[in-house]
Amino acid sequence: MRSSGSVGRLGMAVMACVLLGACGGSSNEKVSCAKAATSAAACGDIAGLYAAAKAEGQVNVIALAPGWVNYGAIIDTFQVAFPGIKVNSASPNAVSQEEIDAITHPSASTGPPDVVDLRLGIAQANASLFAPYRVARWSDIPTSLKADTGVWFSSYGGYMSIGYDPAKVPGGAINSVADLVGTGFRGKVALTGDPTKSNQALNALIMASVANGGSIDDVSKGVDFFHRLKVAGNFVPGSATIATVKSGRASVLLEWDYVSASHVKDVPGWTVLAPSNAIIGGYYTQAINKAAPHPAAARLWEEYLFSDLGQNLWLKGGAHPVRQAALDKSGAIDPVALAVLPKVKGQALFPTAEQQAAASAYLASKWSQAIA
Numbered sequence: 001m002r003s004s005g006s007v008g009r010l011g012m013a014v015m016a017c018v019l020l021g022a023c024g025g026s027s028n029e030k031v032s033c034a035k036a037a038t039s040a041a042a043c044g045d046i047a048g049l050y051a052a053a054k055a056e057g058q059v060n061v062i063a064l065a066p067g068w069v070n071y072g073a074i075i076d077t078f079q080v081a082f083p084g085i086k087v088n089s090a091s092p093n094a095v096s097q098e099e100i101d102a103i104t105h106p107s108a109s110t111g112p113p114d115v116v117d118l119r120l121g122i123a124q125a126n127a128s129l130f131a132p133y134r135v136a137r138w139s140d141i142p143t144s145l146k147a148d149t150g151v152w153f154s155s156y157g158g159y160m161s162i163g164y165d166p167a168k169v170p171g172g173a174i175n176s177v178a179d180l181v182g183t184g185f186r187g188k189v190a191l192t193g194d195p196t197k198s199n200q201a202l203n204a205l206i207m208a209s210v211a212n213g214g215s216i217d218d219v220s221k222g223v224d225f226f227h228r229l230k231v232a233g234n235f236v237p238g239s240a241t242i243a244t245v246k247s248g249r250a251s252v253l254l255e256w257d258y259v260s261a262s263h264v265k266d267v268p269g270w271t272v273l274a275p276s277n278a279i280i281g282g283y284y285t286q287a288i289n290k291a292a293p294h295p296a297a298a299r300l301w302e303e304y305l306f307s308d309l310g311q312n313l314w315l316k317g318g319a320h321p322v323r324q325a326a327l328d329k330s331g332a333i334d335p336v337a338l339a340v341l342p343k344v345k346g347q348a349l350f351p352t353a354e355q356q357a358a359a360s361a362y363l364a365s366k367w368s369q370a371i372a
Contacts, residue, residue, distance in 0.1 A: 034296035052296030059297035070317025114298035121353035157283030163260030190240030
């Protein structure tokens with residue numbers, strides 16, 4: 001694959017630079033430099049970062065489950081590309097707030113994380129904890145998906161979708177959110193959590209609202225829609241999973257497309273639809289702990305994630321890499337992984353942290369009544 005070769009050459013070039021002493025300065029000097037570096041250029045570019053990171057010998061990551069958007073392969077490939085740097089992966093199933101807690105109250109056994117992978121709202125609310133840094137491919141990241149200061153920057157994400165088993169829905173297909181109120185969907189439609197607590201379920205409500213004449217500023221239409229589903233007997237309360245689908249307790253899940261796409265391995269024929277009249281996008285963000293114990297390795301890790309290889313590995317994990325448009329334009333995108341990705345047609349809307357907070361406040365008093 002084109003991207004794999006590119007990173008292989010990158011690793012060779014880095015090693016050559018280090019072995020030949022072309023990067024200048026001692027490892028200790030470069031580690032010290034990395035603590036304040038706002039770009040790779042400040043430490044001798046990628047080769048300089050690697051020299052410093054190799055002196056540190058490790059990088060601490062958190063909340064990166066191996067099966068989540070291909071992080072298992074991402075971690076393995078990083079260690080191959082940059083020998084001598086061990087990836088310490090702590091609490092792989094942690095949620096965003098727990099990542100922040102690990103920075104403010106680090107574990108005595110694992111220490112604080114060097115980097116974090118967070119929901120946007122959590123990243124924005126804790127920006128003071130992060131170091132400003134701009135990866136080499138900074139210009140490829142849309143302006144709306146990064147902080148001007150570089151304290152956080154979006155990395156991968158997707159779009160809210162309707163995933164379903166075609167063998168268990170009327171006519172074998174779902175074409176819109178409106179279809180879900182039909183008589184053939186009795187006991188079939190589910191969320192993956194409580195929208196007053198789950199960000200994924202909250203965005204499903206926002207999708208339903210937009211599809212029913214509401215907006216990302218007004219989720220009342222989404223609450224009304226789920227009330228209709230409940231009255232019709234179509235809504236299945238509780239937090240659904242793929243096990244729920246396999247057991248027959250639900251056949252339709254509203255969730256992020258990159259999560260939903262993974263269910264095909266358990267349910268042959270599983271189909272994912274991002275409704276064209278309600279394209280709701282959401283991206284996870286990266287940030288570097290300003291008190292990172294391994295500042296050079298932290299920055300090298302981010303450069304790797306935003307390289308062509310890192311972005312294509314997220315793509316292979318079913319997620320939309322933030323540099324997708326740039327990769328497509330340059331021809332560096334993995335065509336096989338791209339072909340598998342669920343198709344998204346329509347104008348995407350990206351709810352802000354403030355809009356999501358307002359939606360949550362509305363649901364706090366309305367949701368339980370709607371599905372009672």
